[in-house]
Amino acid sequence: MEDIYKKRYKQQVQPVIHKKVKVEMRKNLKEARQRAGMTQQQMADKLEISLVYYQKIEQGSRTGDFVLWDMLEDITGVHQRILREISNNHLDKESNPLAH
Template identity: 85%
Template sequence: MRKNLKEARQRAGLTQQQMADKLGISLRYYQNIETGDRTGDFTLWDMLEDITGIHQRILRELS
């Protein structure tokens, strides 16, 4: 589970579906990134960093 990513999304006031829409990916793919089952590519992590304002190294941490 990527707790930091989940918390950052929630602080941004976004649902998983809204985040997936912003990233241009499916809900399922985003859910798999958030749970740690998928890694996602660097482009997605750059976008996540821009959306949340948190460095992607922190967002990528698994807990």
């Protein structure tokens, strides 16, 4: 019986992230990291987090906290609103400030 409650709790608490959101978040972070000339490991080291945790953030399966996004903004020089962009506004190269 306890497992049923845990399963329901996880379903209610876990945020639903659509595939497009994951792709967009990963794309913006990846492009910003690459423009900064950093590997995922180097970025994780700079943020003082594990490689796996950074990879999950870049993939969109983890969100990270506000301090982390502030640090990402400082490191990449890209505003965190763009790094965390979840709309389809920056899918084409012309409107994406990272795709120059």
